[in-house]
Amino acid sequence: MAEVILKNISKRFGADIALDDVSMTVPNGSFVVLLGPTGAGKTTTLRMVSGLDEPDGGEVAIGGRPMAGLTPAQRDVAMVFQQYSLYPHLTVRENLEFPLKSPILRTPKAEIDRKVGEVAEVLQISHKLDNKATALSGGEMQRVSIGRALVRNPSVYLMDEPLSSLDAKLRSDLRIELKSIQAHSGATLLYVTHDQIEAMTMATHVGVLDNGRLVQFGTPREIYEDPVSIYAAGRLGQPRINVLPADLFSGAPQGAAFIGLRPEQVSQGDGQECFVERVEHLGDQTRLHLKFRAHDLITVTDAHTELTHGDVVKIQPANPFYFDAAGVRLA
């Protein structure tokens, strides 16, 4: 349970800039999700906090303690890796016991057994405890590796796309499980993902990274409803925000080059005509692929819509976002 502060962190790998002057405060007890495409610096940020890599410049502090020069073991962090998660020569039980038996914790045997039992219960792997780690399925392995972080009571949990290899059902189960574990224990969690559903459902805060820079930090609602740029707006929202030239519709402010329309910002019924290209019935909602002049547009409509290819619908923007030529939000 601790606050994590990153101050002006920079990191280069050879000629590549992995992190460029990143500053961020992860409040105590928060669930912070880092979003961004591959290479944006998400994993590097976790490695800075964990101590697996040292920043070239800047400071990391956990719970008010500066971390410079401390080894990962001394930092009291737990980390779940995206890959190679389990020690293959050990059983599931030995894997879960491993952090508790470390020279730093030296947990008594009875307490190890209790904690391992509890975590195995939560993650539904009790019946596999004496299996070799290699005898598990991918989903079970990843649950054990999350369990290996949960058996401890570290200052911060770091998770690097822990659910990305799991099937959809298990992913949604574990999403809920992780969120409730975090909410109950009050743990601070720094979480990397590509998956915006994970970000929207679990995060108390989202950090959007772009090429090693932190472009926006706020609650998921803030990022969704008040993005600072086209890039940040594109990180959240399914289907993605539509970005069109601003002059397609009237009412664009001075200097606006692009208009950003989330599906709910496309009001149907009035306004300008466009063609229905394709209709996707997803069950709970229906996506409309529209052709508006030469531009493609995706929006959402009533699940039981009768619209088909070639129909004409009228649309107009409702409280849209405007961006300048560089993609920065104007209004």
Next chain:
Amino acid sequence: MSFSATEPSIRTKWFAGLLVIGYAIVTLIPLLWIIATGFKSPADSIAYPPVVVFEPTLEGYVNLFTDRTRATEQMLDDAGPPTTWYEQIARDRGTVISGPSRYGERFLNSVIIGFGSTALCMILGTMAAYAFSRFKVPLKDDLLFFILSTRMMPPIAVAIPIFLMFRNLGLNDTHLGMILLYTAVNLSLSVWLLKGFIDEIPVEYEEAALIDGYTRFQAFYKVVLPQAATGIASTAIFCLIFAWNEYAFAVLLTSGNAQTAPPFIPTIIGVSGKDWPAVAAGATIFLVPVMVFTILLRKHLLRGITFGAVRK
């Protein structure tokens, strides 16, 4: 007949099996011949045409482990009747046993030097290989090439400088000297082989251990070593076989104190030059430790313990 992409057909299996058996016979014949010769009488051992069926005797083994002197009738009478089976064998040849031979201590020297240098080579080799595999070592590639280059000439080519160095350092004819020498020769091979094995182990395991509260050395010891067991076992076998069988340096650098078995075995043949069964017996016994060592480590050679835990 059903077809399977992974399972060879019965005929292919038989053919492959016969091929392996044939190859095994060809390579094993010299070995079997040596083992058989150990149980022949000296006359049978040099008989021409060679005898395949013979009356086995332990004379070779008795001669290997004992020193004997030719005895006159008078001496035999004085000594009284033989009390043990091996004395009986010696008497039958008109000799009496004057004491144990030096084969035992030569053999023990081989064990100390062979296993000692293998152990040292494994300890230094795994640590060096780990460092080369994981850390930013300045001039890493050049250093690795330099290490390998020590194997590019026959080690015996530098025998004279080594001999002089050993003499000045007082390492001549010592166990320590031979252990250091064999370790030095084997180290290049073990560093290269082990680096290959350690490179294969994903670094994420150690990073996980570092975060789980272990130091770098503990992570190496608890996570890397068990997973490198396969590589360490096979490398150790190579190192042991070299140190065990090495002849030229042993002849040059050892004599009374630390002499190993290989230079000693040919001397068993004796002044008459006929005692081939004793030589064969010495060679047979000399085979045993390496065979046992290899069989003990065999499961490590066959088992790929990291398969399956790696999510790709």
